[in-house]
Amino acid sequence: MSHITLDEMGPLLAREASARRGTLLAIFAGVSLAFLALAFVWQKKYTSYVQLSVDDRRVVAPIVGAETASSSDQAQIAREELFSNEILETILNEVDRGDGVLSAIGRERAKQDIIDNTDVYNIDNLLLEITYWDPDPRVAFETTTLFADLFLKKAMASSSEETSDAFDFITNQVETYRNKLEDAEGRLESFRAQYPGVSTAAGGLVDDRVVELQRDLEATQLQFAQADQRRRSLERELSSESSTIARDYETARIADQLAQFQAEIDILRLNYTDDYPDIVRLKQQMEDVRANASLPSATVGGSATFNLGGRSYSGASNLSPVYQELRSALARTAAEADALRASRDQLSVLLANEKERSNVSSRVERELTELTRDYQINKELYEDLLRRQESARLSMTLGAEKQGVLYRIVEPPNFPVLPTGLRFMHIALAGIVLAALLPFLWLFVFLKIDPRIRTSSTVTDVLELPLLTTIPHMRQPNEKSKFFHRPAAIMGTVAVVCVLYVVVFIIKFTLEASASGGGIL
Amino acid sequence: MTDRAKIANVRSMLDQQQGKSRRRVGKAGRELVPTGRREGGSTQLRAANDSVSLADRARAELANMEEAKLFSDRQLELLGIVHPRSRERALVDAFRQLRTKLYSLRDGNFSVLVSSVVPGGGGSFVGLNLAATIAFDKSKTSLLIDANLHDPIVHRLQKLIGREDSHGLLEYLEHPELGIEHIVSPSGVPRMRVIPIGRHKEISAEHFTSARYRQLMADIQSRYDNRFVVVDGPAMSTSADARILSDICDFTVLVVPYGGVTPGTLDAIVDEIDERKLAGIVVNDQPSS
Numbered sequence A: 001m002s003h004i005t006l007d008e009m010g011p012l013l014a015r016e017a018s019a020r021r022g023t024l025l026a027i028f029a030g031v032s033l034a035f036l037a038l039a040f041v042w043q044k045k046y047t048s049y050v051q052l053s054v055d056d057r058r059v060v061a062p063i064v065g066a067e068t069a070s071s072s073d074q075a076q077i078a079r080e081e082l083f084s085n086e087i088l089e090t091i092l093n094e095v096d097r098g099d100g101v102l103s104a105i106g107r108e109r110a111k112q113d114i115i116d117n118t119d120v121y122n123i124d125n126l127l128l129e130i131t132y133w134d135p136d137p138r139v140a141f142e143t144t145t146l147f148a149d150l151f152l153k154k155a156m157a158s159s160s161e162e163t164s165d166a167f168d169f170i171t172n173q174v175e176t177y178r179n180k181l182e183d184a185e186g187r188l189e190s191f192r193a194q195y196p197g198v199s200t201a202a203g204g205l206v207d208d209r210v211v212e213l214q215r216d217l218e219a220t221q222l223q224f225a226q227a228d229q230r231r232r233s234l235e236r237e238l239s240s241e242s243s244t245i246a247r248d249y250e251t252a253r254i255a256d257q258l259a260q261f262q263a264e265i266d267i268l269r270l271n272y273t274d275d276y277p278d279i280v281r282l283k284q285q286m287e288d289v290r291a292n293a294s295l296p297s298a299t300v301g302g303s304a305t306f307n308l309g310g311r312s313y314s315g316a317s318n319l320s321p322v323y324q325e326l327r328s329a330l331a332r333t334a335a336e337a338d339a340l341r342a343s344r345d346q347l348s349v350l351l352a353n354e355k356e357r358s359n360v361s362s363r364v365e366r367e368l369t370e371l372t373r374d375y376q377i378n379k380e381l382y383e384d385l386l387r388r389q390e391s392a393r394l395s396m397t398l399g400a401e402k403q404g405v406l407y408r409i410v411e412p413p414n415f416p417v418l419p420t421g422l423r424f425m426h427i428a429l430a431g432i433v434l435a436a437l438l439p440f441l442w443l444f445v446f447l448k449i450d451p452r453i454r455t456s457s458t459v460t461d462v463l464e465l466p467l468l469t470t471i472p473h474m475r476q477p478n479e480k481s482k483f484f485h486r487p488a489a490i491m492g493t494v495a496v497v498c499v500l501y502v503v504v505f506i507i508k509f510t511l512e513a514s515a516s517g518g519g520i521l
Numbered sequence B: 001m002t003d004r005a006k007i008a009n010v011r012s013m014l015d016q017q018q019g020k021s022r023r024r025v026g027k028a029g030r031e032l033v034p035t036g037r038r039e040g041g042s043t044q045l046r047a048a049n050d051s052v053s054l055a056d057r058a059r060a061e062l063a064n065m066e067e068a069k070l071f072s073d074r075q076l077e078l079l080g081i082v083h084p085r086s087r088e089r090a091l092v093d094a095f096r097q098l099r100t101k102l103y104s105l106r107d108g109n110f111s112v113l114v115s116s117v118v119p120g121g122g123g124s125f126v127g128l129n130l131a132a133t134i135a136f137d138k139s140k141t142s143l144l145i146d147a148n149l150h151d152p153i154v155h156r157l158q159k160l161i162g163r164e165d166s167h168g169l170l171e172y173l174e175h176p177e178l179g180i181e182h183i184v185s186p187s188g189v190p191r192m193r194v195i196p197i198g199r200h201k202e203i204s205a206e207h208f209t210s211a212r213y214r215q216l217m218a219d220i221q222s223r224y225d226n227r228f229v230v231v232d233g234p235a236m237s238t239s240a241d242a243r244i245l246s247d248i249c250d251f252t253v254l255v256v257p258y259g260g261v262t263p264g265t266l267d268a269i270v271d272e273i274d275e276r277k278l279a280g281i282v283v284n285d286q287p288s289s
Helices: A006-019 A021-041 A056-064 A071-082 A085-094 A104-119 A137-194 A200-269 A277-294 A314-320 A321-400 A424-449 A456-464 A487-516 B003-018 B019-025 B042-051 B052-066 B073-079 B088-106 B123-134 B153-162 B169-174 B206-208 B213-222 B242-250 B263-272
Strands: A046-054 A118-123 A127-134 A305-308 A311-314 A408-412 A467-474 B111-116 B141-146 B192-195 B227-233 B251-257 B278-286
Touching: A006 A021, A006 A104, A006 A424, A021 A487, A046 A137, A056 A277, A071 A118, A071 A127, A071 A137, A085 A104, A085 A137, A104 A118, A104 A127, A104 B073, A127 A137, A137 A321, A137 A424, A137 B251, A200 A277, A314 B278, A424 A487, A456 A467, A456 B263, A467 B088, A467 B153, B003 B153, B088 B123, B088 B251, B088 B278, B111 B123, B111 B242, B123 B141, B123 B227, B123 B278, B141 B153, B153 B192, B169 B206, B169 B213, B206 B213, B206 B242, B213 B242, B227 B242
Parallel strands: A467 B278, B111 B227, B111 B251, B141 B192, B141 B227, B251 B278
Antiparallel strands: A046 A127, A046 A408, A118 A127, A305 A311
16 A cells, blocks of 8 residues: 555646546546447346235144244245246246247246246245346236236145145044043043042142141140159159148147137136136146147047058048148049040051051052043143144135135236336446546556555655655657547547447437337436 | 657757768777867876866866857757756756755755666656756856766767767776866756766776775865766666765765655665765656646
8 A cells, every 4th residue: 555645645646647548548438338338238127026915824824733834935935836847838838028939948048037037025924026027018017927827826726735634634633632532531430430539639638637646646645744744743742741741730739729728828817816717627628638649649530541543541641631632633633644645545546547548548649640630631632633623624615715825916917117227328327427437446546556656755754754856757849648648539539438328329219219119218 | 758869869950050070070089098189199188187287177177168069958858958948847946946955955065876766767867957957056067977887878968069089987997097187078068067987898886986986076076166066876776886876975865766666665775875875865757747
């Protein structure tokens, strides 16, 4: 890349363009004449098109169930069908292409032409557009019409075939699933007969009961242990209480009596002397009591013996209230403990039974669940297939009545009046513009790519050397410029090119007018 | 236009002016030492060389110069030499600019080597015209030394003014008996002298490394304060002479042909010469728009 500043570009281009006038003129003439030739031989395009709506899913999808293969290659499928030899032959035979009877090679070429001029688009997966262009609008229209007709016929045939195939398949499937379902039903019934009363719901209840019994048993055991402990401590208490409590009680009673008598005597003594009869009597009584107290205890009161918890309690002790209370508490506790033990034993037995039952029922339940599941699945599949069979039957009926067709013409083929695409005018204009621009473009690119020193900035900026001066070309007095560098030659060439354009335009226009009675260029 | 064609043109014009006689005289004997025309016999000349002072000789030479034939404007244009009355203002101005820039580099006179970067780059053209432009000024003179062994041009000018028999630089370097005044000759342009390359078979760069060449350069530069020496050297890319010549001159001007040299080539050549001596670059032959 050469170094050219923006300021230098203009003068540089002017200088170089002037120095290379001949080359630029040659490029101009070459490009403009090439475009003129192209414009002359360019054929007008008359494009005819037809739009078909694609109803692919409506028929096949409900039968097979899932979404059918993506429609993105719908155009590709259509193209393959359209370009089949059969359709192309029909078109060649029926459309007069204006080239008479063709040889075998000619026919092949004509077919290839048709293929080249035909385009099939897929618009939003909904519409299929078939376009065909030809220099002759009539041929374009007829070919497109024929394409659409033949394509529809072919698609219809393949569609009904597809539908009946699908129906047969589904009918087979329905049969298979019915057999499976019946089999599952039979097995379930025989199982129910073998284990009456078993339901899939019982499993949970048995487990609950086992847990409950377990909890009860543990609670009872705890209560029994408590009662037993209580009984033992009561027994210990009772055996230590029995002797001491009885003696204390007797002594205290005598002392009470004596104190009572003494109190009465003291009260009487406030008013009377000691020989007052009441005092004497009271003293006598006190003496009696003391005398009684000094006698051995066996002689006083009756003796009683009773058994409790395998131990015997006897003597005057049964007269003590504490002792009596202890004894009654012990009796209660013993009874309670016995009851709890009996209950615990009973619970243990029950729990063992329940566990046994739980084992058996879980195995049976598993089997039952399996059978039920099998049955359910078969049932669902069978019902689904039945539904599809029904819709397939409907599709078949619709297909037979041609109401469920695959493709439907949305927009019928048009007769092209105006040519499409590039025309003579476009090409000629593009030719002139390009021919004028290209030489300068070439010059610009050449100057950019060529690294040789042409500008002062290359010396001063890139190489950083002092530039003394730039010496212009010295023109010799008798120096002769090249022929194509002379202004007259340049103007002449441009004029010749313009005249050629006009001449070709007129020729083309005349040809068109004579061929089709007037056309738009 | 080629140099050969230019010369043919100018020669035909001269012939018309002077008739054929002059050329025949010019082709007379070629001795090593100049004879006849001015001083007479060769032995006398040698004696004169030894005895006459430099100043005297210079004065005599100047007188001779004044007598020499000058080119007309038309002839100069045909030869590709600028003159103050030229209608190609841009070209004349470019050379004036070059001259002024060189003046600004140094007070007093100087010697400058003008050499093209590549052969055919117009080094001789720029050198010749630089010398001619310096001579525009009536108070200055210029001396163009043709040191371009590969493609000398000055002798062609000399032929046109009938001085083809004058001795040249190589002869001077070979033969100590020759004096400066024997090789400095008029150019056909006012106030501009030339030293042609001379006739010598052996083309060798060793001449320029000799003390005699250094002495010559020193002498011709110091003889007149207002004389500017322009040395036309061979292309830098092909010859080592240019670098040797550059060492002896005060400045070096590199001539780059427009659109003929890549920056890389120029950079490589600039690297080889003394940076202090490089006066600058001249881009030559830029096409007009």
